[in-house]
Amino acid sequence: MKLHVLGSGTVCPSLRRASSGYLLEVGEELLWFDMGAGTLRRFLEGEFALERVLRIFLTHTHPDHTSDLVPFCFALNYAPGWSGRNLTLYGPNGLWHFLTHLGAAWSWVEPRKWERHVHEIDEHEIIDLGHCKVGAWRVAHGELNALCFRVEAEGRVFCYSGDSGVCDNLVKAARDSDLFLCECSIPAAYPAMPGVHLTSAEVGQVATRAGARRVVLTHLYPQADEVDILAEVRGHYAGVLERAEDGSCFQV
Numbered sequence: 001m002k003l004h005v006l007g008s009g010t011v012c013p014s015l016r017r018a019s020s021g022y023l024l025e026v027g028e029e030l031l032w033f034d035m036g037a038g039t040l041r042r043f044l045e046g047e048f049a050l051e052r053v054l055r056i057f058l059t060h061t062h063p064d065h066t067s068d069l070v071p072f073c074f075a076l077n078y079a080p081g082w083s084g085r086n087l088t089l090y091g092p093n094g095l096w097h098f099l100t101h102l103g104a105a106w107s108w109v110e111p112r113k114w115e116r117h118v119h120e121i122d123e124h125e126i127i128d129l130g131h132c133k134v135g136a137w138r139v140a141h142g143e144l145n146a147l148c149f150r151v152e153a154e155g156r157v158f159c160y161s162g163d164s165g166v167c168d169n170l171v172k173a174a175r176d177s178d179l180f181l182c183e184c185s186i187p188a189a190y191p192a193m194p195g196v197h198l199t200s201a202e203v204g205q206v207a208t209r210a211g212a213r214r215v216v217l218t219h220l221y222p223q224a225d226e227v228d229i230l231a232e233v234r235g236h237y238a239g240v241l242e243r244a245e246d247g248s249c250f251q252v
């Protein structure tokens with residue numbers, strides 16, 4: 001598997017970091033995780049083939065993880081060369097409700113020239129795609145239904161935290177992972193947000209508890225780029241540690 005970072009950022013508009021979005025290359029397929037603002041542009045910059053995208057996985061419905069769904073679905077209806085697709089959208093309970101409201105506001109994003117399948121994922125459900133297995137766990141992110149994902153393929157394990165505070169499910173999902181893509185929202189100097197986001201220390205503690213072999217930090221606010229965020233995490237985690245940048249690529 002190969003991880004391509006489309007957006008390593010957050011709610012903060014940033015030239016360096018688009019909002020959340022990742023492609024996980026599994027064989028010929030590109031599994032798209034989250035679709036925050038700017039990730040569609042990064043997808044084009046990376047010259048990825050649209051034909052390879054068959055499934056989109058959404059961790060939760062916050063705009064920094066979903067807003068590029070609007071121009072994406074609009075393009076699938078009206079942009080030459082984009083229509084005629086068959087796509088499955090996976091996400092937490094409430095995804096149907098969310099898409100219905102999106103369609104009520106912008107009827108032009110409702111599927112007209114493409115086929116949309118929607119799959120609301122139950123807690124602990126494992127989706128067997130044949131060439132890989134995708135497991136979903138409910139994580140702590142305020143009042144929202146939010147998921148993290150664990151993908152197993154080619155004898156390797158990839159885990160993506162989505163947005164999450166410390167919780168046992170996140171540790172379970174990241175258990176013995178070869179690459180744990182983990183949100184790192186709060187540097188040490190800022191107040192913690194228990195049950196919503198992870199501090200740098202908590203990232204290290206969760207990764208250590210999970211036995212993750214390698215951690216890539218993401219969901220980085222501008223304040224995380226003003227400190228040595230890797231050093232902050234390293235105080236609590238002894239494995240391989242890196243930081244995501246838009247356009248970066250990691251072999252899982």
Ligand SMILES: [Zn+2]
Pocket residue numbers: 010011020062064065163219
């Ligand atoms: Zn977020």
Ligand SMILES: [Zn+2]
Pocket residue numbers: 060062141163
């Ligand atoms: Zn969020």
